[in-house]
Amino acid sequence: MPKAVRYAEFGGIDVLRVDEVARPVPGDGQVLVRVKAAGINPSEAVIRTGVLAQMFPSTFPSGQGSDLAGVIEEVGAGVGGFSSGDEVIGFSNKRSSQAELVLVEAGDLTRKPENVPWEVAGGLYVVGVTAWGAVHSVQLEKGETVVVSGAAGGVGSLAVQLARRTGATVIGLSSESNREWLESHDVIPVAYGDGVADRIRAAAPGGVDAFIDTYGDGYVELALALGVAPERIDTITDFAAAAKYGVKTDGGAAAGPGAKVLAELAALIADGHLEVPIANVYPLTQVREAYTELERRHTRGKIVLRP
Structure with a gap:
């Protein structure tokens, strides 16, 4: 069974765990992505504490994460322009990207340029x-x-x-x-x-x-x-x-359609006109260690998880 970051209650880093979950099945307009890299962000840590529960209500157990890059494993009905095996950059609005397999709306994906590293692509969206x-x-x-x-x-x-x-x-x-x-x-x-x-x-x-x-x-x-x-x-x-x-x-x-901006930024990275510094890369199982480093607020660039 695929693994995913989960937490069953609001709290600090100690509530995070990595669970085995059911394999997601893509619905209409969705694709299933096998994640190669997923970024972490300060906003996720704040949401996890419950401070923003009125603005961002949670259903437990909750997943975590927006940023992702990976390879399309399965395509749902009505999806055009993507097929199995495509390398993509995207995001999830379902707090679910920190996982091995993630369902993503096709409109929230763009193709990953070949020379953009997985860590950079996976930490790009937010x-x-x-x-x-x-x-x-x-x-x-x-x-x-x-x-x-x-x-x-x-x-x-x-x-x-x-x-x-x-x-x-x-x-x-x-x-x-x-x-x-x-x-x-x-x-x-x-x-x-x-x-x-x-x-x-x-x-x-x-x-x-x-x-x-x-x-x-x-x-x-x-x-x-x-x-x-x-x-x-x-x-x-x-x-x-x-x-x-x-x-x-x-x-x-203010950026408008996320996939459109992602495509623009990825092209700048591919052409050498934009750098995304990577502070550190952790395996998915070390998600607590990753957020511990993030919350020190002294990293240069992004911290990324690799399932």
């Missing part, structure tokens, strides 16, 4: 569409300056690269350990912590036009203090500050 949506929401133009907090994280590492592609000057807030990686992607590294506002002003003598916050913890207030207009500030995590100050919270929803 961070990719979130970064894409955040960058588009602040409406960058060539010659402008944008600051990105959490610039070496899963979303931030893609946001800085996509922002650079607009022709904007990008300042990335991160730890000193990520300086070299940011500089290699033509991003100006600035260390976070005490005095960060002064360091940003020194790096951007002409001022800051936009701010993308992927970390929370006061960065919306910092952006306003730097003189950035609320409509040019986007946070993907600090919703209380967004409600208080009227800044944007555009991420994945």
Whole structure:
């Protein structure tokens, strides 16, 4: 029987387990994917605790995960354009991607380019569409300056690269350990912590036009203090500050159809124009260890599970 990540109650990392489950059967418009890689994301950890139970109600036992890449094993009725053996990148809205076999709506898949590694493909959806949506929401133009907090994280590492592609000057807030990686992607590294506002002003003598916050913890207030207009500030995590100050919270929803954006991002990766840093890869059975590393919030790029 195939294995899948499950939890039977809200809680911390200790509620996660890997169970044997019945083999899924694709219905109309669905395909069955044998997963080669599945990304993990902070939002999944928050949902698992039950803090967002009113927004994201759960039926137990619950699965987990959205990101996936794999090989189509079976095609349901009414599916066109895909067949068994196709290599695909996609996502599930059913919290089910962290498993060996996953049912996916055909419209939520795109073909995986041959030269995109499985780990990269499997961790692309959430961070990719979130970064894409955040960058588009602040409406960058060539010659402008944008600051990105959490610039070496899963979303931030893609946001800085996509922002650079607009022709904007990008300042990335991160730890000193990520300086070299940011500089290699033509991003100006600035260390976070005490005095960060002064360091940003020194790096951007002409001022800051936009701010993308992927970390929370006061960065919306910092952006306003730097003189950035609320409509040019986007946070993907600090919703209380967004409600208080009227800044944007555009991420994945702003990206539009997920499979279309996935195809665009995968093509950029295949052509060498976009890098998805992989912080670590764990076997599915070590899902607890993977989330333990994720929740330290100091990884560069994505953590991925390999069934």
